[in-house]
Amino acid sequence: MTPQSQTASRAVSSALLSELRDLLGDRLSTAPAVLEQHGRDESYHRPYPPDAVAFARSTEEVSAIVKACAAHRAPVIPFGTGTSLEGHVAALQGGVCIDLGQMNRIVAVNEGDLDATVEAGVTRKQLNEHLRHSGLFFPIDPGADASLGGMAATRASGTNAVRYGTMRENVLGLTVVLADGRVIRTGGRARKSAAGYDLTRLFVGSEGTLGVITEVTLRLYGIPEAISAAVAAFPTVEDAVNTVILTIQSGVPVARIELLDEVQMDAVNRYAKLDYPVQPTLFFEFHGTTRGVVEQAERVQAIAAEFGAGDFRWATRPEDRNRLWQARHDAYYAARALRPGAKGWATDVCVPISRLAECISETKDDIRKSKLLAPIVGHVGDGNFHLSFVVDPDDPEEMAEARRLNERMVMRALALGGTCTGEHGIGYGKLDFLSAEHGEAVDVMRLLKTALDPDNRMNPGKVIRL
């Protein structure tokens, strides 16, 4: 793939490079390996390296870099950990990548108010490690140890979202460098506000196309007094999904409820030498008081029994819970291990939960009829699930088939009242699906983009086609 990836246009003048070098010294890099690494994320999408990578250490530096890029009309692409999945960091038109990884200070933790402010490069695990002795935690957990700035920019979520919400609900405020280099603060530390337009939510999920997020203020939560986890196998995907629907409807505040289909369970068994039944399986986690967790578990077990669940495997001690959840966390690697040398292509959709069984079943029919290997894993409490194609990216036929199945799945989700992506975002991989989903509303998004970035220099080619 490297030859292709060298074709990005030269959008950065030597005058700009020299200006940036004066500003950053050796924290400006044009080394091919560095460029290469910053043009790719963890997706199957073709990488596009930037012309230069600027390692910023403060909001002021980001502002100075963006101002210089504005003066020289160069594109700006923010970079956190490069773990996005729809080509978000690809420098489609070249330009300057701003790597925020060195902006990794935890600015403030307000234990009394259950909030923290961090620089954009702080990762979610770093924050939780920092909070270790406070009795607090930050729950949003996309698979990767992503940066919190990147998670805000892509509106990330993960397994805990059914209980704690996504980045949309958990970002209280942001510091953002605008396209002209000006710095604004959005939101604040009050739990709610009716003061003006919700700029925080506008920038959350904007994928770097409206500005560069440099600081994030987040909600924290008390670590629950009790946590228990359970695994149960079901006769069919429908049975598992119906268990989820009834659980949610009956108001059980389940913290995690994850589905792995039988293909994925087989992969997990092989990968970690486990002996789970090769059936659609739900992984649960309950958070609450000691008595509350028991009560939640009893209720869910009673619901699951109605749908033919097998025995529940339980775990309450942290090490046992970790072992039990390991199977879920390994899912992606286990899937890839089914076919050595192959790559994973993870895609996602999200539908109203009443349509989830239908959406998954029809998608599985598609997979069965194709030659592709594609396990399913889902944050099913939210109606969100992932298809992980295990493919050879150099086989055009296989890739075309994956593309066809992906498109069918997305269009199916839209027809069922869902969205083309529950948590991965648009990047440049789902531009057409955004229009299919939102119709004329995309014109409004375009107006906003043009208002905030009139020269289309902020991560151009992502989210919105101009």
Add this chain to the structure above:
Amino acid sequence: MTPQSQTASRAVSSALLSELRDLLGDRLSTAPAVLEQHGRDESYHRPYPPDAVAFARSTEEVSAIVKACAAHRAPVIPFGTGTSLEGHVAALQGGVCIDLGQMNRIVAVNEGDLDATVEAGVTRKQLNEHLRHSGLFFPIDPGADASLGGMAATRASGTNAVRYGTMRENVLGLTVVLADGRVIRTGGRARKSAAGYDLTRLFVGSEGTLGVITEVTLRLYGIPEAISAAVAAFPTVEDAVNTVILTIQSGVPVARIELLDEVQMDAVNRYAKLDYPVQPTLFFEFHGTTRGVVEQAERVQAIAAEFGAGDFRWATRPEDRNRLWQARHDAYYAARALRPGAKGWATDVCVPISRLAECISETKDDIRKSKLLAPIVGHVGDGNFHLSFVVDPDDPEEMAEARRLNERMVMRALALGGTCTGEHGIGYGKLDFLSAEHGEAVDVMRLLKTALDPDNRMNPGKVIRL
């Protein structure tokens, strides 16, 4: 006040009126009483009647009205129930008021997905009445029986927000008529989405300045198995607030936690002939399973005991709970009854909860030093509280003093990291405070306003000063 209120400029041509009459027949009104009623909300702000009121019955009609207004360059002011508190519906520049009260159809209730779609004129009580036999409810409860379109437009909340969130968290999608009359759908029915800019959250809280909300898709919740309510008096406001802070920190999922200060409790006692201690008092409500509610209540009682709480009065049967909460619901009328003939001027701020005691105490000092009567009521679980000035609006000295105290309270809240309004919004009453709070970020709001409403005809003069 009527003479003043007749001075709105004549912004509507007879050609526009005749066009609208062709469209709406007798659902277009220019009767003085109708105009008068539509130019005022429940606030102390000076009313400004519109030039005409259009009673719309569908999104298509709203679109046609807005298109006609666009062609004739007339301002458009959406109107729900007129219960806002910062002059939101005042026709500052005249124009056409669109009354959405007749758009009161409940379009769909999806019990399986816990969501409902309603026309903008449906009120929250109407929706809950409709849901009566479904086991579901919609929790957001500003004092008034406001329309759900208006509640979305003002980002309303109320007593349940500490548990269920505000309109920000509970609107899944919107139908919006843009300034040029085009109709868009934002969001969708999936629980989460990472697909493009969050237009839903942009329009929630935009107060009619970016478009007219005509339909709202909302999250619903299962009615809890058990509900219990309690009231307890505390030696000081600090003790009550510290009880709240510890309750929130310890993760008790309290559904409501409301503070009434001793002035307000005195008013409530007099108004409803009750015998509560004249002390700062907390009203609690717990939602959950039967056992869960008992557990929550025990925990809160233990915390409250540490801060010198008096005996808890409990209620679990619906009629007893209603009686107990009546004192809270009567607060505004009880306050006004302290001084017959006077008006209420309700204002609100919201601060990080660790600064709440400080903010309330200093505000109470200000009131004590003034001649004003101003009880305090707060949604203290969110750090949000209200000051209700009981004033004679025709006494300029008194009004100036109220204005001064309001300004001091808002600036105090901002200095403590809070917001100038937790739930009432900006309207035209808090324009200057918005700038004080958000600084340069207001420029970004202005860019958005100009992008979506280039002629400044959508509820002009609210939220953003152009």
